[in-house]
Amino acid sequence: MAKRKEEKELLDVFDSYGADPDVLREWDLEVEKVRQVRGVLRIKTAVGTRALKKVNVAEGRVRFVQQVIDHLANKGFHDAPRFIRTKYGDPYVVHSTGIYYLTDWRPGKEADLKKTKNIFLAAETMAKLHNAGIGFAGGGFGQETREDFSAQWGKFRAKLSSYDANLEELREQTGMDDSYRQHREELVKMIDHASEQLARSPYPQIIEWARENRTICHGSFSRQNLIVEKERMAVVDFDHCHFGHPLHDLGALLTRYMPRFKWEASIGFSILDVYRAVREISAEEMTVLAAYLSFPKRTLEVVEAYFERKRDWDAERFSSRFRKQLALDEGREMFVQDLIARYGLNLSAPSFAPHLEGLESYDDLEAMESSSVESRADGWEAPEAHAVDLSESASIHEREESSEVRLASHEKGLEERRTDSRSVLPDAAPRIKPRRKQKPGPWRPGR
Incomplete structure (x- = not known):
């Protein structure tokens, strides 16, 4: 009964945020706790705390943001959390409910x-x-x-x-x-x-x-x-x-x-x-x-x-x-x-x-x-x-x-x-992930 209550509470957080928890399978995340903090979901997993964000903008805009952050990191600015790629190598997930990207949660x-x-x-x-x-x-x-x-x-x-x-x-x-x-x-x-x-x-x-x-x-x-x-x-x-x-x-x-x-x-x-x-x-x-x-x-x-x-x-x-x-x-x-x-x-x-x-x-x-x-x-x-x-x-x-x-x-x-402009090649467009009722793969407590 306690496990069902825990699962319901997690799902309620996702529902309130307007997100589909199924997207977490794209990163093989095993979720322990979820909490909405401002415009993101703070997710505690077995491998650390992550921040999941859903946006409803053009995909090109999300790709631009991801490339900017990668450029900053390549130029020595490491104080911006980078996009974490999915298990398929995609920088973000295109889903029927929006576009999702995942970063590390910066403590503080x-x-x-x-x-x-x-x-x-x-x-x-x-x-x-x-x-x-x-x-x-x-x-x-x-x-x-x-x-x-x-x-x-x-x-x-x-x-x-x-x-x-x-x-x-x-x-x-x-x-x-x-x-x-x-x-x-x-x-x-x-x-x-x-x-x-x-x-x-x-x-x-x-x-x-x-x-x-x-x-x-x-x-x-x-x-x-x-x-x-x-x-x-x-x-x-x-x-x-x-x-x-x-x-x-x-x-x-x-x-x-x-x-x-x-x-x-x-x-x-x-x-x-x-x-x-x-x-x-x-x-x-x-x-x-x-x-x-x-x-x-x-x-x-x-x-x-x-x-x-x-x-x-x-x-x-x-x-x-x-x-x-x-x-x-x-x-x-x-x-x-x-x-x-x-x-x-x-x-x-x-x-x-x-x-x-x-x-x-x-x-x-x-x-x-x-x-x-x-x-x-x-x-x-x-x-x-x-x-x-x-x-x-x-x-x-x-x-x-x-x-x-x-x-x-x-x-x-x-x-x-002036600095040398190293090319930032656009990533291949991530595959579109439709909303699904259930799929094998980890996200806790889903099965």
């Missing part, structure tokens, strides 16, 4: 990026990934570039007009409506300024460099996908990886996590210094990065979520979050001002964000981040609720700075940064 916990040691480790790991990502010779899906900042910013600018029309509808006005009206012009000035600075920057040149060198970005370098064990960080979930300039990842990291440090310049400069110690940032790249950070992305995301109903929040919560983000925009602009001054960049410093007082609490900044299923943690039991320690000192050990900080020219050393 999700990176708490409120801790300075973890944000610095994330910057170092990202730089290593970017170095290894140069020269990827794969093709097919993933060749699209997502670093077209100007197009993205133009869409946000256009959306504001549609939101204005929304305010004219006959409906009860909320506090968020009032806050938006009050600060709309400041948002417009921030958007237009960032767009102007990007247009003045060597943006086309660095994008051309990225295309010539076929550089890879992770595309979702966030705390959910960074696993820390002791002093080492692993990067998981490459489902959004793509060809693009490394600034796409670096700019997103700063935009997402510097607000937690209220854009304190010493921390931001240390993040950049840690990254630069592994992968140099050219003068041209730093100029584009400063223009990128001039854009009020996080604030506009709150506005977008409100008017497009992307969050199930009441108007009061939206208004509070909007005003907090505006207050943080002031710190962001001050950081960009310091960045321009420190590196002598040929840009105009932004200064359009309003000065808002009485918004000391920023504890809900994680609310806009995705959270599929639950936090990742070691152990098979559901993690107990625990208070987040916000008392950790944000002290850092900065390098002694000279009065002038120099950046390498983008052209200087370009040949040294």
Whole structure:
């Protein structure tokens, strides 16, 4: 009876995840325990713990991801779990319920990026990934570039007009409506300024460099996908990886996590210094990065979520979050001002964000981040609720700075940064595995 109960519980987990446990036979896995953790199944087997993921995308996209991870490993970046081939040699399984791939389960916990040691480790790991990502010779899906900042910013600018029309509808006005009206012009000035600075920057040149060198970005370098064990960080979930300039990842990291440090310049400069110690940032790249950070992305995301109903929040919560983000925009602009001054960049410093007082609490900044299923943690039991320690000192050990900080020219050393492009040949398409009721072969407790 106990065995039947155990089997039912396992099958219930697979059913809830939308997976067919029969695919496990492709790897001859004997399953002991299964648990869903975020978007994957954590599977304990006789030969170790594995992560099984099901995706519903084009097969070419999955092949692209697998080839990117293999390329990184071949270039010396071993902190991304590789696809485990089936007993037939296939890198993944095409099944009637989706495409499945299997990797090792990386032990550790999700990176708490409120801790300075973890944000610095994330910057170092990202730089290593970017170095290894140069020269990827794969093709097919993933060749699209997502670093077209100007197009993205133009869409946000256009959306504001549609939101204005929304305010004219006959409906009860909320506090968020009032806050938006009050600060709309400041948002417009921030958007237009960032767009102007990007247009003045060597943006086309660095994008051309990225295309010539076929550089890879992770595309979702966030705390959910960074696993820390002791002093080492692993990067998981490459489902959004793509060809693009490394600034796409670096700019997103700063935009997402510097607000937690209220854009304190010493921390931001240390993040950049840690990254630069592994992968140099050219003068041209730093100029584009400063223009990128001039854009009020996080604030506009709150506005977008409100008017497009992307969050199930009441108007009061939206208004509070909007005003907090505006207050943080002031710190962001001050950081960009310091960045321009420190590196002598040929840009105009932004200064359009309003000065808002009485918004000391920023504890809900994680609310806009995705959270599929639950936090990742070691152990098979559901993690107990625990208070987040916000008392950790944000002290850092900065390098002694000279009065002038120099950046390498983008052209200087370009040949040294180029690497040989070893071909990554596409694998033969895996055989399609239809849904089956039963088949001989191990997966426990099935027979």
